[in-house]
Amino acid sequence: MQIVQQILFVLLAVAATFLFVRKVREIRRNINLGKDLEIKDNPSARWKNVLLLAFGQKKMFKRMTPAILHFFVYAGFVIINIEILEIILDGILGTHRLFAPYIGGLYNVLVGFFEILAALVLVSCVIFLIRRNILKLKRLNQSELDGWPKTDANLILTTEVVLMALLLTMNAADYNLQQLGAHHYQDTGAFWVSGLIAPLFSGMSETGLVLLERTCWWLHIAGIFAFLNYLPYSKHLHIVLAFPNAYYAKLVPQGKMVNMPEIQNEVLYMMEPDKAPADAAAAEPHRFGAKDITDLSWKSLMDAYSCTECGRCTANCPANMTGKKLSPRKIMMDTRDRMEEVGKNIDKNKTFVDDGKSLLHDYITTEELRACTSCNACVEACPVSIDPLSIILDLRRNLVMEESNAPQEWNSMFSNIENNMAPWKFSPDDRDKWAEELAAS
Known part of the structure; x- marks a missing residue:
């Protein structure tokens, strides 16, 4: 019977790892669809x-x-995974609490510490569920979260509660089996949290306790493997991508816009024609700004996958505060959704086949882009410095430079800059007349 359990466990672990790696490769491929x-x-x-x-x-x-609360969940996720190493080895080797004989009394302290973290994770997730579903915090209940995004958040929080409850129940049943001197359950003593709930199961038979302990053990590790494979499909992928995303975050002064060399060259060639290349057409860019995800940089696409949909960007956006349609969170969610759609297209056809859609217009509207004031508040508010502004600016550049799609006030300003080299409708020759008139008076 034990060997059957070991075989089943190894098969489960291999299948979970294979599926996870395959999805990670897809995500990496999707990110690399962006420009260098x-x-x-x-x-x-x-x-x-x-x-x-x-x-x-x-x-x-x-x-x-x-x-x-988030720190408790984060610390629990990172540190409790140390215990998962023992569970995995126990599953492969057919042992039980493999590390206990080697570290003696320290084992009880370590597991006790893990249990405190598990209890904090459980309580924190319950509070997060209350904030989302009962208190209904505004930034966690806006329109872009309707449907799957809200379900996704609740599902993850509920899963965390269940996993932590299974861990504590498993340890409580384990302690009762130790008290009964059950075979295979070595004496490690009561742990700090599960020891408090162990009396709840003290009246159960040895067979019942073994069934409870083994059921919790299998559900806990199977739940972790399921969570591992759910992660790449969820906004909780930020657990992994937050680290590289923070590394590649912009270091330049906040709000600094990146000029387009192609535009700078156009101005240079206009002012100094002798510097223009012989084949000027070959030097022209494929597209000004961005219309679809392949026109964005890989960093912008990584930003989209790193977004946890916390809504701090939108809550701090002055345009959103005044009732405009712009939501920086929605910009990131739309970019990720379009990436997934393009990725599925590639998987189906081996290469991308034009589907008649684009990020601009089909996902993100002109109204949203025009509402942005470029204040950079969204970037400043993001916990891992995700940059919705770069995506907005690239899409807006495409609107203006490829489609000539801009409000009349903008077009008037553009014409003035082009003709008069200033935003105002005054000839350069007349620009100092005010000073002459002032001197005459």
Whole structure:
């Protein structure tokens, strides 16, 4: 019977790992659909970002209550996984609490610490569920979260509650089996949290306790494998991508826009025609700005996969505050959805076949893009410095430069800049007349 369990466990672990790796490759492929962008400058500052933003969650602590609760969940996720190593080895080798004989009394302390974290994770997730579904915080209940995004968040939180409850119940049943001297259950003593609930199962028979302990053990590890494979389909992929995303975050001054060399060259060639290349048409870009995801940089696409949909960007967006349609969170969600759609198209046809859709217009509207004030508040608010503004600017450039799609006020300004080299409708020759008139008076 034991060998059958070992075989089943190995098959489960191999299948879960295979499916996870396959999906990760798809996501990597989708991110690489973006344009090349070289980011190699100042590695020391970038590692500092990883430590402060991803590991330390520095920006999260601008709001203390959710920050503390999130830290408990984050720390539990990272540290409790150390115990999962023992569970996996037990499953493969057919052992039970493999590490206990080797580290003695320290084992009880470690598992006790893990249990405290598990209890904190459980309580934090319950509070998060209450905030979302009973208190209905505004930033967690906006229109872009209707349907699957809201279900996704609730499903993850509920899964965390169930996994932590299974872990504590398993340990409580284990302690009762130790008290009965059951075979295979070595004496490690009561753990710090499960020891408090162990009396609830003290009246059960040995057979019942073994069934309870084994059921919780299998459901716990199977749940972890299921969570592993659900992760790439969920907004909770940020658990993994937050670290590289923080590393590659912009280090330039906030709000600084990146000029397009193609446009700069056009101005240069106009001012100094002798510097224009012989084949000027060959030097023209494929497209000004971005219309679809393949026109964005790979960093913008990684941003989309890294978004946890927390809504801090939208909550701090002045355009959104005044009732305009722009939601930086929706920009990231739409970009990710379009990436997934393009990825499925490639999987089906081996290469991308034009589907008549694009990120611009089919997912993100002109109204949303025009509402942006380029203030950079969304980037500043994001816990891992995701940059919705770069996507907005690229899409807006396409609107203006490819489609000539801009409000009349903008077009008037553009014409003035082109003809008068200033936003105002005054000839350069007349620009100093005010000074002459002032001197005459």
